[in-house]
Amino acid sequence: MDNYLLFLTMSLLLVILPGPDTTLVIQSAVISGKKNGLLTVFGSVSGVLVHTTAAVLGLSAIIVKSALLFSILKYIGAIYLIYLGVMSFIAIKKGNNHNEAVQPKKAQKSFFLQGFTTNASNPKVAVFFLTFLPHFITSKEQALFQFLIMGLSYALITILWLILLVFLVSTISGWLKKPAVQNMIHGCTGAVLMIFGIRLALEKQP
Secondary structure, eight states, X not given: OTTHHHHHHHHHHHHHXXXXXXXXXXXXXXXXXXXXXXXHHHHHHHHHHHHHHHHHHXXXXXXXHOHHHHHHHHHHHHHHHHHHHHHHHHHHHTXXXXXXXXXXXXXXXXXXXXXXXXXXXXXXXHHHHHHHGGXXXXXXXXXXXXXXXXXXXXXXXXXXXXXXHHHHHHXXXXXXXXXXXXXXXXXXXXXXXXXXXXXXXXXXXX
8 A cells, every 4th residue: 555654644634633523522521531531532433433434335346446536536635635724724814713612511412422423423534535545545456455444544543642632631721722832733734734635636546
């Protein structure tokens, strides 16, 4: 599988990019403690596995049957990467609205179910799988296996990052909420995502 390290880098950037799953995990840890924060993490990763299964079953068939669809998905992926980069810069100007999240109600869903619902219904993850995984396939005969490896790698990165957040949030929550820190995260992530998007669009299909 070519450019596996590039895939891991892009996955890490998307996971780190502030979103509903990240804000929910931070809130759970801050408001209800590490235990409930971890339950939220496991729920979020379960949602990622739903996207992984759907991508593996659907894309493995597409990649074997249509080189045209492969190319279309690649260019859609490039556009989406650039879009994410642009949105990161816009978030800086809007005052880091990603930090605002709805306070969870105690009588609502369990922490695990909240995490699961948030990630399973997040189109960011679905679009990422559907547009970027085909670009890294090197053998159509082993497409299913390669999709599975990339999907599980993404899930592993997600759970490691969110668990790290849970253990860090209690000691550096004030620092993480500083506008300057959020601006730095959005700025760096946005620039790198746009570079990857341009590179993806210019690369020729193997």
